[in-house]
Amino acid sequence: MSTERQVSVTVNGVNYEARVEPRTTLVDFLRGELALTGTHVGCEHGVCGACTVLLEGRAVRSCLMLAVQADGTNLTTVEGLEEDGNLHPIQQAFVEEHGLQCGFCTPGFLMTVCELLENNPDPSEEEVRDALGGQICRCTGYRSILRSVNLAAARLRGAHTAGSAEHS
């Protein structure tokens, strides 16, 4: 059997230290070791995107990474989105626009949209498609997801506008 390695990661602002087998995937580590089960496993070969998390702000597939590769990094999972018991505006938009049905792929979509709107607060439909082209949803047909992203983007822009000195 392989020798365990020490891994230190910060997930949703909390530091975790653990010993893992080198072959442990990041998603198994998050779900199994850290009990952060909001990140889901859909295909385990990097196509469906259900396991998407943010690593240093970038959307990555946690089924295609090993936990040891994430050593020393900052991660955000779906559990890190809500603040003080309130849904993140992206989560809220998905609820309002019925951007989910079974909800299994949703955490991956939410994290991908987080990255998109962080870098591009006012994406065109084409840019949204490009960002979400690697996420599979089997339930919704994506139309309600597009609406959710638009609503979230508008809300976040509004919040940014309202909160910044230049625009007040």
Place this chain on the structure above:
Amino acid sequence: MSVDIPKSLEDFPNSSPRWVGRAVERVEDPQLVTGRTEFIDNVVLPGMLHAAILRSPLAHARIGSIDTSQAEQLPGVIAVVTGEDAKRWSHPAPTAPAEWGTHCLATDKVCYVGEPVAAVAAVNRYVAEDAIELIVVDYEPLEAVVDPAKAMEPGSPLVIEEKGTNVMLQRVFTWGDVDGAFRDADRVFTEKFRWHRLGANPLETFGVIAQWDSVGESLTLRASVQSATHFGLGRAAVLGLPSNKVRVIAHPHGGSFGGKGGTRGTDVTALLARKTRGRPVKWIEDRLEYLTGGGSQAWDRYYEVSLALKNDGRVTGLDVKLLDDMGATGEGFGAISTAKPLACFTGPYTIPVARYDLTIVATNKLPQSPYRGMGPPPHNCVLEQMMDIAARALDIDPAAIRRLNFIPKDAFPYTIASGNEYDSGDYEAVLDKVLELADYPKLRDRQARARAEGRCVGIGVASAIEPGIFDWNAYAIVGVQGTGVPEGATVSIDIMGKISVRVGFALEGQGQYTLATQLVADYFNVGFEDINVVYLDTHSAPPAFGPGGSRLGVALTGAVLGACERLAAKLVKVAAGLFQMDPAQVELMDGKLVAKGVAGVEMPMAQVAGTMLARSDLLPPDVDPRPEATHVWTAPGRTEADDQGRAKSYLTAAQAVHVVMLEVDPETGFVEILKYCVVDDCGTRLNPATVEGQTDGSIAQGVGAALLEEIVYDEQGQILTSSYMDYLIPTIYEVPATEKGIVVTPSPFTPLGAKGCGEGAMHTTPAVILSAINDALAPMGARATEIPATPNRLWTLIREARNQTAGD
């Protein structure tokens, strides 16, 4: 006690209902968007072990020996099972057709790639997978049969030798004088079609945790299961347990679409759990297992269809010959998909007579499972192609030939040739609306201009029926007796006035807990925050089937409203006792028990319930003191199938017409959808946002079926589509924007007039896309008859047509 279930919102004891019929946010969603919903793989039990299953790499082989000794010695391995354990502790799976099952672990031979051969329970999945690699199986390869036509030939290898044949079922069903209709027809058109295997592919695979109590001889199964009661009965039969010793706890699951499957994996996991001294064993199917050995494959069909018509376009007869390749066994109940078309055999048309020549054959492939629509989508697709072939030959517009043959709105309830009764509809209104939405004449102009530019643009118009609220009698022709389709709900009020709705199915994605909440909120005039929908296991839930067969929205409405009515009757009785009045003078209105015509004599519902809970000594003697009631709803008026399979089976018949314009690139064979319009009539829309979501999602799956999704096996029975690199699921790029309209013809047979709508567009989308492709190809004399119409297939057709033209 009989119960009058409200037929409309006006029958609710509420002067201003706020929720039913409105697009409301779902009560399920806050848990889902925060990742808190308890999907099966999130569950950790004390002492839990993890299973991995060793699967056959060969499609057909005899098993010489299995050596598990190395696996057993691997540190962390707790239990190993093989076919010997399956023989000792279990029976072959129940199947449709009957007696086409095998044990959950191969005993003497394997019959398909992916068939379970052995399994290991270990301290974690990684160790379990290490261990299955240490199991040595000695296979003696046998010739595999993967072509169902060849499988029917004498001398073909036999999938299950004891059967002496690969033909699972062969029967001709005749409804009326079909020969006469074809003899007297002005025109007869015949075409062959091929619908390739595809499957459900929910984003969450199947998962189960089995816990065996060897002293009490009972089994607890936590699983991502769609119909828990039915599932539990099957496991009891396979595992030789009394049905009351199998407890199933369904977990919310990440989609199913009929393809959650998992019965065989559950049986294997249960056998492992017999060997772990009470430690629970979790098995989570991985995606490779799902695609090669799970509930992932349906509808592998070869059709030959003939349509008889008069010169004016009236269809006078339909003759359908179907050969369906069921795979190695009947355990997935995929054969039901060949029976369900009887519920809508002649589509939305008045075709008076029909024949169904059905053959189901076993091959060395994965057994078929259900998939959204359960069989009619391919049937509808070939029927609609025949309508187009006839229309083109008779020079009738595709919309016009459909209009000419539609069942008229004053003919309902209407019994179709194959025996089912359609409840209601206004098909012409639906057609008119979608043609208006699409601006059909202008669309044809656009097409003409595009064609003049040399572009390959086509328009499809297609219509189909969605049978809703299934009954097992629909599947009698393939030998399914069924286990009943009840749906129960218990509504209770606690001492604080809060309401619980207890149901027997777990979340699946269609917003059913929201529907239950809407109904109760309007019935008792309370807010969403006062209501909690609670799931119960099979030991404590009222009789329930859960989602399936486009039934749950309607069935749950019946169950919840029936329970509300029963509870209201109790509250009236108690209040009458407290008011010292006759119960006939007391009624529930706006959440209060009021004395009719006596101002000021009233009591809030919560106070009445509180009195029942706290002071049963004050109640009238004949009143059950629990402020709760249960109702079990079953579709009324279903009939036993006759010798030709005819029955009143599905309770409702929703209908849709889709209009699509698309362009085929002749150089690549790629299809681009330019416009997609849909109008449907599924009766009353209880939560329009949910219905729209079902339509959108179903269109996406229909687009996948029509253009992308195909399971491919090679001649040795090796599966070539075992990943999502090879099996193509529609992404955000492939699913078109749609324009939608609705027509509402309430069902006269259901609570509130809703019709089954969960399967939705899947019944129509593949048909309309193939219709539009063929409209695009028609000028070059080509016709696509294979689904999916992949770029390679279309490119080949176009090339052949061009070569033909060049050669002329």
